[in-house]
Amino acid sequence: MKLRYMMGAVAAALVLAGCGEDEIELVKNYTLPDFKSMSIGTAIEGSKRCKNITWSKADRGGLKSVTMVCDIDMEALNAAKEKATKERLEKYNKDAINSNMDSIMEFYRGKAYDRNSLLQLANKLCKLNDAKFQETIKAKGKIEYKDQKELIDCDKSLEDEILKDQDPKKDKTYLPGILDFLKSAVYHSQLTPEQLKADYGMSDKAAPSSATIELNFVVNNDKSVDLAPEFKLTADGKEESVGKNVTSKNALAEFYVR
Template identity: 85%
Template sequence: MKFRYMMGAVAVALVLAGCGEDEIELVKNYTLPDFKSMSIGTAIEGSKKCKNITWSKADRGGLKSVTMVCNIDMEALKAANEKATKKRLEEYKKKTLDMDIDSAMNFYKGKAYDKDGLLQLANKLCKLNDAKFQETIKAKGKIEYKDQKKLVDCDSSLESEILKGDDHKKTDTYLPAVIDFLKNVAYRSQLTPEQLKADYGMSDKAAPSSATIELNFVVNNDKSVDLAPEFKLTADGKEESVGKNVTSKNALAEFYIR
């Protein structure tokens, strides 16, 4: 009799436990329709964005809710941002450099140099003047395209190098344009990483020492889960304003990036 009573009590306990399933675990194990690649918990806890994560339960006007707070790993974020910035700047530098070399070739009619030869010539006989660069940044806050050739000093032998050789086509070369574009080529190819940032318009704004992101999930009566529209970003303990196009869905999507 005792055995049957104990078994009955266990069964009741299991039923009650099932009815009161922990909302946090339910949210972690849930896969949202818009994020089918993995469950919420796998995405967030498997992300490298957080140094630590806290989950807590709350009540939202009678609805069960779970709040997730991620303390962002600032060192990892900094490294990722630096990597992305470096790639973006390298692509920008290559694109603009190629455009200037192509433009120089359009005005150069000789056969002494191909595109690679003109690039080497520009870097051999022309040098970016950092003092002029810094003065321009200080005065304007940026480098305009028309400023580039003014920031480069070229050796007087550049003209004769462009026109050298017996090729009759040298008389068709539009010398001023070739020199201007070669100055741009030297400018672009000789930019240091810091100069390139300034040219691109990137400021050295100090990054916050700490940041958090808070997301909220609603647990419905049928045990389905919805991502609540409210979310919060903080930096150094102060709430950050976000643009109209940034939503909680955008914020959650960041955790699914691998």
């Protein structure tokens, strides 16, 4: 009888324990009204942003709370940022080349070269002077549009080639403008990735080697879940300040990006 009573008591205890959901699992399985595409746990644990995730329970003034800490995968994050930066800079550079070539072809009256062959000719006879480039960056911290043509050294034969098969009296009027735009096109054509970053005003500040993001969720008495406004971002162990427009909602939204 005693054994049967003990087994019954244990079974009853297990049933009662099963009636109360663990706060962590409740948060993970909860779908917030502002993020209906997936549950909190699916979004965070399915994100590629974290290499490690820890969940813990806490008490917030009598309210049950769950804290999530994500150890950000810095290698993946830096690779993604580098790729995005490269694509943005390449587009910026391509647009600059096209804009200058559009201006050139409005003035160029010759038949010896088309758009592409004219740019090829200029790249053959003109070179970007890296020493002047570095001096300008050091002095100004950036390259202005008016500086670009001063950083390009061209062979004198370029002028004769531009005027070939044309009426020099007529086309010499347009020659200075053509040369200016052509030098700017060459400038953007010959920029190295490092020079392009400097031109764009990007510093070579080293990225942090480690970073974490902490989010907090409040479990209400009715088992609904709210995202707490407090969140924390650290880099190399030091807490980072965030702008006024960056909220815990913004931070959580990043985990839903697929």
